[in-house]
Amino acid sequence: MTQPTPTPPTPTPTPTTPTRTTPPTTLPATTLAAVMTGRRRMELRELPVPPVNPEDGLLAVEAAGVCGADVGFYGQDLSPRVLGHENVGIVAAAGRIAQDRWGVREGDRVAIEEYLPCGHCDFCRSGEYRSCLESDASANPDALRFGSTPLTTAPALWGGYSQYLYLHARSVLHPLPSSIPAVQATLALPIGNGYQWTYLDGGVGPGDCVLIFGPGQQGLACVLAAREAGAGQIIIVGLERDAARLAAATKLGAHHTLVAGEDLPERVRAIAGPAGVDVTIDTAAGNEQTVGQALDLTRKRGRLVFPAATKRPLAGVDFFKITRKHLTVKGARGHSYAAVEWAIALIGSQRYPLDLMCSLECGLEDADRAVRGTAGELDIPVIHAAVLPQPR
Numbered sequence: 001m002t003q004p005t006p007t008p009p010t011p012t013p014t015p016t017t018p019t020r021t022t023p024p025t026t027l028p029a030t031t032l033a034a035v036m037t038g039r040r041r042m043e044l045r046e047l048p049v050p051p052v053n054p055e056d057g058l059l060a061v062e063a064a065g066v067c068g069a070d071v072g073f074y075g076q077d078l079s080p081r082v083l084g085h086e087n088v089g090i091v092a093a094a095g096r097i098a099q100d101r102w103g104v105r106e107g108d109r110v111a112i113e114e115y116l117p118c119g120h121c122d123f124c125r126s127g128e129y130r131s132c133l134e135s136d137a138s139a140n141p142d143a144l145r146f147g148s149t150p151l152t153t154a155p156a157l158w159g160g161y162s163q164y165l166y167l168h169a170r171s172v173l174h175p176l177p178s179s180i181p182a183v184q185a186t187l188a189l190p191i192g193n194g195y196q197w198t199y200l201d202g203g204v205g206p207g208d209c210v211l212i213f214g215p216g217q218q219g220l221a222c223v224l225a226a227r228e229a230g231a232g233q234i235i236i237v238g239l240e241r242d243a244a245r246l247a248a249a250t251k252l253g254a255h256h257t258l259v260a261g262e263d264l265p266e267r268v269r270a271i272a273g274p275a276g277v278d279v280t281i282d283t284a285a286g287n288e289q290t291v292g293q294a295l296d297l298t299r300k301r302g303r304l305v306f307p308a309a310t311k312r313p314l315a316g317v318d319f320f321k322i323t324r325k326h327l328t329v330k331g332a333r334g335h336s337y338a339a340v341e342w343a344i345a346l347i348g349s350q351r352y353p354l355d356l357m358c359s360l361e362c363g364l365e366d367a368d369r370a371v372r373g374t375a376g377e378l379d380i381p382v383i384h385a386a387v388l389p390q391p392r
Contacts, residue, residue, distance in 0.1 A: 194221025
């Protein structure tokens with residue numbers, strides 16, 4: 001029997017109109033940006049601010065969240081680029097065509113997605129624009145996306161580690177109320193991921209037992225979504241070094257926090273019962289160990305969601321368990337528009353202590369510290385860091 005689609009959780013709705021402020025009367029000729037110039041190298045640069053055309057605009061960036069993808073880019077020897085795709089700010093300037101297309105006006109406060117979809121392919125027309133080839137760098141080397149497009153692609157301001165961000169005509173914007181602090185607002189995309197993977201992809205509903213691998217920002221977002229969906233048991237698994245993150249998971253709604261080890265299967269079954277969990281979400285490694293455990297610990301006709309994936313074939317993964325147990329396995333990447341809207345509403349509801357996730361704030365001059373903190377290289381535990389580009 002086909003499983004019915006559950007009714008979405010309904011946190012406090014987002015206001016239908018964004019917060020509006022007075023935009024600057026004149027724009028600067030240049031903007032200060034933290035530019036990644038190579039592997040583990042970042043420097044401050046003055047970059048030209050482009051003129052605004054009828055179909056595009058500029059965002060005065062309030063804050064840019066640091067994603068694990070930024071850590072991955074920072075460890076590669078890539079051409080110079082401005083990182084940062086979890087961006088919130090004020091529409092400083094926008095052409096008339098752009099304003100009508102986006103449904104915003106100059107001075108509006110918004111959160112923006114990383115995707116720059118074409119708007120007319122099958123994926124875009126069906127609402128799945130995150131799969132649009134025009135914004136998928138893994139399938140199209142010429143794809144455009146905030147936070148990863150290099151400086152050589154004009155006008156260079158593609159990332160939020162900058163005082164100003166170029167708003168391409170294909171930008172996807174979300175109205176943002178003034179009641180949400182900028183640093184918390186940068187959680188809109190990671191929390192949107194959690195809602196997408198847990199509820200929309202994983203189908204978590206009332207009473208379900210959910211197993212989440214990885215207590216990072218994405219795993220904690222899955223905890224929030226599972227809690228909102230009415231899950232009966234939420235189990236999250238981390239490593240010994242994740243003590244602070246697991247403690248935050250408890251305060252955000254997890255019922256059980258476990259440290260990975262040889263006895264993990266026994267401890268999970270002691271909670272879920274011998275049949276196993278209803279839904280497993282791997283936000284951690286997506287390697288032989290976590291995928292194998294997910295297959296073992298998910299009950300017959302259960303669901304598995306894999307947003308994390310090791311970029312190589314997995315050895316020893318027992319495909320027979322998928323067919324023998326009638327498992328539903330879903331690969332997942334990113335978020336839908338609805339997921340981000342839900343995340344903004346959840347953040348605005350103030351029902352959860354999201355400040356527990358907001359671990360580190362850095363100016364542009366310390367943007368590399370925000371990335372290294374997210375990578376776990378600092379002497380303080382960091383769940384989610386934010387870069388604040390404007391002078392303080």
